Amino acid sequence: MKYLLTAAFALAASPALAAGDVFFSLANTDFVVLLAFLLFLGVLVYFKVPGMLTKMLDERADSIRKEIDEAKALREEAQSLLASYERKQKDVQAQADRIVENARAEANSAAEQAKTDIQTSVARRLAAAEEQIASAQDAAVRDVRNQAVTVAVAAAREVIAKQMSAADANRLIDEGISEAAAKLH
Template identity: 80%
Template sequence: MRAILTASLALAASPAFAAGETFFSLTNTDFVVLLAFLLFIGVLIYFKVPGMLTKMLDDRASGIRSELDEARALREEAQSLLASYERKQKEVQEQADRIVENARAEANRAAEQAKHDISASVDRRMAAAEEQIANAEASAIREVRDQAITVAVAAAREVIAKQMTAQDANRLIDESIAEADRKLH
């Protein structure tokens, strides 16, 4: 209502009144435009258009406010998810580092064990080779000794056969039998 009163006072101080013409005539276009404008404003007020506009603006403002609140909530949720994923990524990285470190330590232990096993295997093979060499040497010595004995026996047989008489042979046989008898009894 205050707006209507202000508008009518503003019109009363218009240049049309200053010129002295009659303002309140239907032939005056300014007056007709004023009446149409006031009628238009009245119709708007009658149908409560300002209230509807205010309600629509309030609804839009509350909708924007709820969208902003929802966006804030989504942003906070996204930030919490990001922080959670960063923590998980850090934990996974730490776990991967531990796995790599354990694998390195295990590889070092396996390498040391392999060195130890190879050394033990070489030692065993060296011992086996030395034993084979010793056996071969002993076998060669036995063969040489057996051969030497065979040669010595053959040489002794020849020498004894040449120097021995039948009487000496009988005496040696008797002594050998007596010796065997003594040792057996």
């Protein structure tokens, strides 16, 4: 009914009616175009094209709405996955930081231990060197004493040999034997 009223108003407002010529004639092109247009609209209405169009548009709107809902669900899922991966990345980063910190601490501890070991080794070597030096000094002092004793004995022998006569030597030998015998018994 709407369509008929629309067509009637379109006819009433046509420029051909305003000019006063006969409008309802097949010779009038405006009238023929109007009839073709009305026939076209009638065919569309008869075959229920507007209903089909609205049905198709509604179906398309529903499918778009479903796609939008799916896209929202996928987006939410993607955001939750992203948040999960970000949490995992933070956990992994924190773990990596802990591992690096532990490695640094162990390296520092190993360096301190190595330093302590080196100091201990150096102290031991210094002590050993000092002992060797002291031993060498003692040996040198002993050698010097032995040489001094040997030289003194040799010098004393020469002095005694020059000052002593054969009779004095025999008397000293007899005294030494008697002292040794007295001490042994």
